[in-house]
Amino acid sequence: MSLQATTRPPAQRQARAVRLGPRSVAALALVSAVGVAGFGWPFLAPPSSRLSAHAQDAPWLFAGVLVLLVAVVAAAISESGLGPKAVAMLGVLAATGAALRPIGAGTAGIEPMFFLMVLSGRVLGPGFGFVLGSVTMFASALLTGGVGPWLPFQMLAMGWFAMGAGLLPGPDRLRGGAERAMLAGYGFLAAFAYGTVMNMAGWPFMSALASNVAFDPHAPVAANLARFVAYCLATSLGWDLGRAVVTVVLTLTLGPAVLRALRRATRRAAFETPVTFDAAEK
Secondary structure (H helix, E strand, C coil): CEEEEEECCCCCCCCCCCCCCHHHHHHHHHHHHHHHHHHHHHHHCCCCCHHHHHHHHHHHHHHHHHHHHHHHHHHHHHHCCCCHHHHHHHHHHHHHHHHHHHHHCCCCCCCCHHHHHHHHHHHHHHHHHHHHHHHHHHHHHHHHCCCCCCHHHHHHHHHHHHHHHHCCCCCCCCCCHHHHHHHHHHHHHHHHHHHHHHHHHHHHHCCCCCCCCCCCCCCCHHHHHHHHHHHHHHHCHHHHHHHHHHHHHHHHHHHHHHHHHHHHHHHHHCCCCCEEEEEECC
16 A cells, blocks of 8 residues: 555636635734724824824834734734745745836836736735735835835835735636736726825825925815825826836736746645545555
8 A cells, every 4th residue: 555645736726825814804904904094094083183293203103003913914824824835936026026126216117016016916816915015015125225114104005006916806717918908907006006105104294384285284184185186296196107107018018928927836836736645556
């Protein structure tokens, strides 16, 4: 009697490096809720709130909370199936994304790492996408010296960016030009969304006396919303547009090759393939 190892791949189903279980979903929901509060408190807190009196402390407070929550999310996702193969792929993709980020540093909107996050999230799923986006941003901050109270906000925003690509429809069926067009459209819109969210992280801490587009803690929500829109148009529209266009161009041109490579790697890694042992008579 001998034991022979065999593998049985799941039929016609895209492999996922991280499967989101109930605990992982709950952790992601928790960190996202705190992130929404961290980004959007100027619009959530009334003018009479004491939060406005501690506005300068807010980045550090939310930075500490978000770092802890991102760690909780990473631990929960690892418990749901982040095995050695997925860790290895996470390291390779995060290192690649971190290396791509400095290419466009200081040049309006040339940020090629975003297209890689879109394609990786699409192939490997929303759980892996969230972890990859957060880890990539952290690694790139270490590489470029961009560590500060803004880093947890960048990690969370990039995690959302990559996770959204994993939530797009048709992961197992949609292929070819239709898939690339969908990913390019998502990348275009999400690039603007990322820039807008990151504007919310820094906009409240401008001096209200310095500009008529700065956050005014005594103004009503509608007035501050108008100020924020004017701030985005005046300061980051060009950068966000460049990021969106670069993401679309790279997705359409390099997307087919990168998607094939990622899917081939996930098939060979066989993240979800169970190993069974069948008894065979000699």
